[in-house]
Amino acid sequence: MTRIDAKFADLARRGKKAFVAYVMAGDPNYETSLEIVRGLPAAGVDVIELGLPFTDPMADGPTIQLAGQRALEGGMTLTKTLALARAFREGDQETPIVLMGYYNPIYSRGVERFLVEAKEVGIDGLIVVDLPPEEDAELCLPAQAAGLNFIRLATPTTDDKRLPRVLQNTSGFVYYVSITGITGAAEAQAGDVGPEVSRIKSASGLPVIVGFGVNSPEKSRAIAEVADGVVVGSAIVGKIGAGESVADVLAFVKTLADGAHSV
Secondary structure (H helix, E strand, O other): OOHHHHHHHHHHHOOOOEEEEEEEOOOOOHHHHHHHHHHOHHHOOOEEEEEOOOOOOOOOOHHHHHHHHHHHHOOOOHHHHHHHHHHHHOOOOOOOEEEEEOHHHHHHHOHHHHHHHHHHHOOOEEEEOOOOHHHOOOOHHHHHHOOOEEOOEEOOOOOOOOHHHHHOOOOOOEEEEOOOOOOOOOOOOHHHHHHHHHHHHHHHOOOEEEEOOOOOHHHHHHHHOOOOEEEEOHHHHHHHHOOOOHHHHHHHHHHHHHHHHOO
16 A cells, blocks of 8 residues: 555545645755645645656646746756655655656656656655556556556546546546646636546546646635545646745645645
8 A cells, every 4th residue: 555545545534635736846946845845744735746847748837837947947857856755755754745747757767767766765656647548568557566656647538438448557546637728727617527526436436636727725625525635736836936935835735725624
């Protein structure tokens, strides 16, 4: 059982919804990024999604694209991202970390080497948005064999014919993309999301966490009412990009987490 599995089992026992926060590793710099990540659990974050900076983030809107650019310009690399996770683990052995990004940096490093290092520094799961199920042998199956969850995205266009293939080797949770578009482009609507969450949950038996388009405590609560939890990324990353203090960023995160946890 991974930390992700244990976290969702504990939340289910307590009748609680999950709050997941996404931040870009190295944004705006390594030291500030590490300080923010270290503060997330106390702000109510159940699972941390740690973005891996990449030059061509096809699923991300301007806010997260700019965060990736800031991180890369500051010298952030896959090696430093793993180091950041290791530094976080020095003070927290419980909060799950999901590394979210694109396949190119992992492929360049070598899958076997990457998985050994990721496991060693305390990464619990992967979301690799540009590897479809047809390529499961490339990374998904080796990751699961190494003891990491491989978390798949489902979207409003994932129909009943496609869904079983998407879910086939998914573990940990399913990430439901609430909108057809990039991150930060539109607001999620609970009335649209609810039926899709039920459909995916009945097909997978896994927790379904909703992301893209959740940007306020009210929206966090509304989506948590129809899902097993919510992910917020662009709204948090936007605060970091605007130069807000670490304390103010974490205070904002807490309002979002409180919204999800109030259900």
